[in-house]
Amino acid sequence: MLKGRPREFDVDAALDKALHVFWKHGYEGSSLADLTEAMGINRPSLYAAFGNKEELFRRALNRYLDKGPGAAKREALEEPTARAAVERLLKCVATLLTDPCNPRGCLSVQGALTCGEASESIKQELNRRRSEGEQALRQRLERAKVEGDLAPDADPAALARFISTITQGMSVQAAGGASREDLFRVADMALRAWPG
Amino acid sequence: MLKGRPREFDVDAALDKALHVFWKHGYEGSSLADLTEAMGINRPSLYAAFGNKEELFRRALNRYLDKGPGAAKREALEEPTARAAVERLLKCVATLLTDPCNPRGCLSVQGALTCGEASESIKQELNRRRSEGEQALRQRLERAKVEGDLAPDADPAALARFISTITQGMSVQAAGGASREDLFRVADMALRAWPG
DNA sequence: CTATATCGATACCAATCGGTACATATATAG
């Protein structure tokens, strides 16, 4: 057993609360006052448990990617064919982006698309994470090419970039108020561009 | 002639400087210190000429939409056919988003996708402006349907939303470092979804 | 000339920003 006074709040629950704040208002748009209020803890507890605002954001982002929308997107890629994987990915993203339980849009897109100089490293981390998602999709498409369920003349990198562009655009659309049905139609139109 | 001491700076030139700052760092990410330094004027002059930060942003946004990228996008829609208009629009956007003279990305997408409560009205204004752009495209497609150069079973609203989603996704891609050629390939793939 | 009106520079405002010092409370280890 650990020594000292035990903390009185649940770290993961508090992290989920922080995630929702960052998700809705972005990194710079979320103040320490907003965060501590939503998390139900006071400032020194936050700093003791999470280090600082930047580390808190990174931990919230990891949670978002590991157990939240990120996990659902990875699962989509496990469909047996590339076409099915992409279709499920697009439908999945459309659904997640318009989940009434969550803020509209995607944290890794809206978290810090622009920011002041002080938050540049957060912006770059989000760029990196989005790029990683795109590369995972590219690899799935390359595998599909080897397995023969993607046309031999298809360009996995270009296709992955195209699909990523769609999902990122959907995030902007969702933030602007687009409905789930709107985004489903966008997904359908995107699939018409499928090679072969 | 006007009474009083004449101002020593050019309003439009200062507005362009402010536009670049907002374009690069977004509304909240741009501080008054950043703005006055870039504009080469001091704070009271800025307030005398533009009112406050919010009005300055709106004027910069108007300039962006009237005489900057917004104008180029409107021109694209004047092509004789819907297909040509959309093709030119996508190429135009890809070019604008990666113009080495300008910040990467689109002001109306990146200006305030997320923000604190204080900037909510700016966020809503940007949502409205993006929606206006989408409606202009929809109307162009409806006209095309009447003129017979768009398939009768095509859905102008859905198509306009799809194209807007692409251009907004491109903005995110550009902010993440995508090259002009990358975005051209995205435009090409999007056009494969063209109806008919 | 004087009167008026606006500009620009300094210096300042209250509020908020992210982050902490410190004292107190509460647990375990011995």
Place this chain on the structure above:
DNA sequence: CTATATATGTACCGATTGGTATCGATATAG
């Protein structure tokens, strides 16, 4: 019990935020 270690709450820090009061300088109107 005492000693130790950690958590919590208050109250605070310097820096920065958007926004102004004030004053001297510079123009036109008469």
